[in-house]
Amino acid sequence: MGPTGSGKSTFINVATEYNTEVGHSLESCTSEIGIIKISYPELSDCDIVFVDTPGFDNTHKSDLDILKMISEWLSATYKKKILLSGILYFHRISDNISPMAGTTLKNLRMFEELCGKNAFHNVILTTTMWDEVGEDLGKQYEDELIHKYWKNMMDRKSKTMRFKNDRHSAFLILAPLLESANKRHTLLLQQEMVDMHYQLLETSAGQALFTKVEALVKQKQDVLGRIRDEMKRTSDDQETMNVLRAEFQQLNIELDRTV
Ligand SMILES: Nc1nc2c(ncn2[C@@H]2O[C@H](COP(=O)(O)OP(=O)(O)OP(=O)(O)O)[C@@H](O)[C@H]2O)c(=O)[nH]1
Ligand SMILES: [Mg+2]
Structure with missing residues (x-):
């Protein structure tokens, strides 16, 4: 393995x-x-x-x-x-x-x-x-x-x-x-x-995978929160927005790969 x-x-x-x-x-x-x-x-x-x-x-x-x-x-x-x-x-x-x-x-x-x-x-x-x-x-x-x-x-x-x-x-x-x-x-x-x-997800290995999914979902929520904050701002910081969007996309890819 x-x-x-x-x-x-x-x-x-x-x-x-x-x-x-x-x-x-x-x-x-x-x-x-x-x-x-x-x-x-x-x-x-x-x-x-x-x-x-x-x-x-x-x-x-x-x-x-x-x-x-x-x-x-x-x-x-x-x-x-x-x-x-x-x-x-x-x-x-x-x-x-x-x-x-x-x-x-x-x-x-x-x-x-x-x-x-x-x-x-x-x-x-x-x-x-x-x-x-x-x-x-x-x-x-x-x-x-x-x-x-x-x-x-x-x-x-x-x-x-x-x-x-x-x-x-x-x-x-x-x-x-x-x-x-x-x-x-x-x-x-x-x-x-x-x-x-x-069941597979009840096993220790399944639980380890589940913990990872939870962490990814939490990270995704955090980034989403930061994107929302950025959108509320009056100043238009396109660079930060691009970084956050890229981070969000990357998390989506990783979630897809995991489950
Ligand atoms: N230079 C070098 N290349 C190696 C060595 N062992 C494997 N490779 C190369 O690494 C690449 C991946 O090797 P694989 O044996 O297919 O790896 P695997 O772990 O079976 O990968 P998956 O089937 O995708 O899980 C191949 O191109 C191998 O030729 C090594 O000791 N030295
Ligand atoms: Mg192989």
Whole structure:
């Protein structure tokens, strides 16, 4: 899992030598859940099943649609007693993370809620795009992720690994998961939806999305209030008005993308 364009499908392609679709533009690429099953007799007696998910902040689907798709898949497999051996959460190390962009942070928090803290030890926070940053800058970003944004998960035994875009590196990342493949784990979202019969919006991940919508609606009301104040003024400040209108439009776009 992870934001759009963070390299999820690329990782699967490199690890499996399979050719699933990878993005080439700023547009999101994967729009459905993809399953690729592979056997690696040299690494494991079992088949390894990779599950590719569409990223949040998708240019074609809202976050709610993506969350619905992932939750339906997780619930359906959980009902069939299929559990995950591990979850890779992808993050572009080349992204400027100080402070982390609001959308990236929001998606990270939603991911945390979706897993639940009892599954954090099964999460590998995987950084990509190391060829796009120098080692020093990359290390600086990585430290900030570890000690700040990912601290919650790292404190509960999530691991972080660097994906260097080759098969060897993919296997190093997968190795601990293959070792513990017999100890599979339940995600909080699966327990909430299947065992406790919660509706999606009642789950912790759904609530995290709902909180974001509330915040956006409030921001929109604030901007609208400021536009009204500006219109009441006698002086004609076209520049401020344009800024407020642009802000309002941007909030509308973000709301559309979310629900
Ligand atoms: N330079 C560089 N480019 C990479 C790396 N990993 C992935 N990419 C490129 O980043 C773009 C997005 O990668 P994808 O694998 O499609 O990303 P994704 O997370 O599957 O994105 P969605 O399917 O939209 O959620 C593609 O053009 C990849 O070739 C990397 O380590 N370095
Ligand atoms: Mg993809």
